[in-house]
Amino acid sequence: MTLFKAENIQKRFGARVVLEDISLSVEEGTVHGIMGPNGAGKTTCFHVLTGYHAPDGGRIVFDGRDITGRKPHQIARMGISRSFQIMNLFDETVVIENVLLALPEFRAHGFNLTRSVFDDKALVDKALGVLDQVGLADLAWQKADALSYGNRRALEIAVALAAEPRIVFLDEPTSGLGVEATRQLMGLIRKLRKTYTIVLIEHDMNFLFELADRISVIHWGQVIAEDTPAALKANKWVARSALGEVA
Amino acid sequence: MISLSDIPARGGSPFTPAMGLFVALLLTAPFWLEPIGLYHYLGIEIAIWILFALGFNLLFGFIGLHSFGHGAYLGVGAYAFGLFQQEVTVSLWGGLAVAILAATLAGAIVGAFVSHRRGIYFALMTIAFGQVFWFGAIKLHSITGGEDGLLGIARPDLVVGPMRLDISDNISLYWFVAVILVLAVVALWRIVNAPFGRVLQAIRQNETRAQFVGYNVWLIKWLTFTLSAAFAGLAGGLFAMAQESAYPDVMSLHQSGLIVMMVLIGGGLVSFWGPVLGVLLYFIARDIIGGITETWLLWFGLMFVIMVMVRPEGVAGLIHVLRQKFAQTQQKTVAPASNPERA
């Protein structure tokens, strides 16, 4: 079943056309990779798909519903979550609160003034469970800005997962990670793919080819190819034009 | 750098040592104010400004919207209270309700204009809107009494069920204001420690992230603006009673700046109680340094400038640092292996 579909997305900033024509379709339960050289519009593409920017043309459909032009918070509530390439955390507070804030139950209790955040054992346990998934349960009561770089990356993913999404957009999760941390992350995503549909922007070709079911190659704001990793490797034209520059 | 969110939210009970100390000071004040050479009216004034400052800090410290025109809502509350007494009927609860309503409405309208603005732009817009109210108060002479304001506002009797109490003298009025203040402080304490309050702080820390985990940031900002205006309106209604008048001066840029100053000096950016310390410090400076020299505002201003330069976390930040140092030395001597983590 197609869970998420973008059709002919266009985005301009002033006179500059960043996305000319992006279409992609993500099947439920798969990992969909997005690759392309720097400046190809990958991150802008994510911003548009998750509602940060409204597209200038085209249509975005999630689970049969047209979500084009919806605001980020509306899109997030429907079950679309994302991480950021440049980290975006609640830095002044503890790790577990980053996750708590993203839990749908927490959001539902937003206006309940009779309870406090850390009172609800069930919520705290649930948040610890999410942290456990990314291996941060032991650091739950540390301040977020005191974490190491790799752990911050993991927390970034935990916050995205806490919202109980059906689809998770990960923007360059390996960016800045060392070899060992990258290997750990790969294991994590392998684990997550059993539960979530994942869309992944990645620079690291091996990483992406290893994990993705299908890959869209973006260049000059257009999808120039979409296929399985194996087929893309075989496609000499794609390999030369896009992969050649980055891989 | 320390911040308001350092300390994970506490449990549901607002009965903390700080709260105990605060309530104790508030409820004993009438007995020691005069013996130490102060006067009861000062107590009323301080209590009202604490109410105003704590409500303001919801906006300023917690959600991080740096309004520089908040005196306007205090003023709106004061005028609404006065007009209600003079034009409708003399009633304490009616007057206070109208004061809160009027300020809430004013806050809701301005909030709708400014809630999508950020940073300095937000501050600039709030200044501009604050000036609109201030100028309106001066110019709508037939309603507001112009520069002189509304004079001779009554201090209505306190009616609770069948009881009717005269609170027109300063001591009884102090008791009334103190009780309202305690109720408001408990309410604010609950708000900031409830999920809602944590969301406010999350928005201050990272607006984008808050959006992407599903919070309608604009709506929450607008609500906070409005709520904080409502507290200002309540403070304004009480202020009109205390002063037995309402005048445009409280809405000026100068007054709006002073409240920011008090909140910052006290440490409103790092502690719930910061605004209380700031208000106390301001009035102590005004009445004590003011008793020694006419130019107390010069010294207070200088102190403030130096504080912004070297220790913008304010008095509460200073206390926090000192306590940490104290705790560290204690830990070294007593239990070097104790776990600093919270259970």
Added chain:
Amino acid sequence: MMELVPHIINGLTLGLLFALIALGFTLIVGVMEVINLAHGSLFALGAYFALATLGGGWFGSTEFGVWWLSLPIGMRYVFALVVGPLLAAGAGMIIELCLRPTYGKAPLYGLLLTFGAALVVEELIRLIWGTGEQSLTVPQAINGAFLMGGLIFSKYKFFAAGFALLAIGGVWFFLERTPYGAIIKAGSHDSEMVRALGYDLSKLRLLVFGFGASLAGLAGIILTPIWGLRPHVGLDVVIPAFLIIVIGGVGSFWGAVLAAVLVGLSVGITGAYAPAWSMMSMYLLLIAIVGVRSRGLLGRKSALEN
């Protein structure tokens, strides 16, 4: 229609005066991203310095003081026009030095620091010059009134408006047509580049703040003969400057000038029909414009919003 002409002329001159007040303010906001709440105090300070220079208050009754007072007022006035802004620039530079620890922090701190500085300056003025109303005498040549088309106009207002026009042109020329202006504008967008070009960024900031402060002082000297001189005059006059910046768009030079003229015209024309509402019209103008264009007339997305 004809009876409106004097009001339009009045409005235009008023608009130019507003623009003169807003000039230094918009320069500092645009380049340094600091809202200088002490702008009004520097405005007052410039006027008080000019007052002291004109009256020879600096030298008392020393021989030099007596000689100074015997000079023609025109000469002393021109001298005051130079000394007042220079001293205001000095005060502004002191404020900039105090501002340094706040750079790189939230913009709030700059705002707060300048608010504190405004209090200090105002109190210092009270301490030195007293709390009473003072007046700045101007040379006979630009004083008095003249008749035009059967109507009486104040000569000084025209002098002031002309002066404002000159100042606006001068600042524009400086920013757009001189290498210094180019560096200042670069500094506002790209501090890296300024450093790469080999300029000292902190010196640049000091000079820009000093320049903005001197413009405030100049506006004070030009405007206080019309509006009077009191220690808190700064607060009264700086408010139109805020509104103008918001209406015109933060950091936009021509936005500020355009907004100032619009505000002046609306005040002038409303004054013709409903004098009590003339000043109120500027607030209504603000709400109308900001309601439609929340960034102001010529405002762009600015770093100040973050």
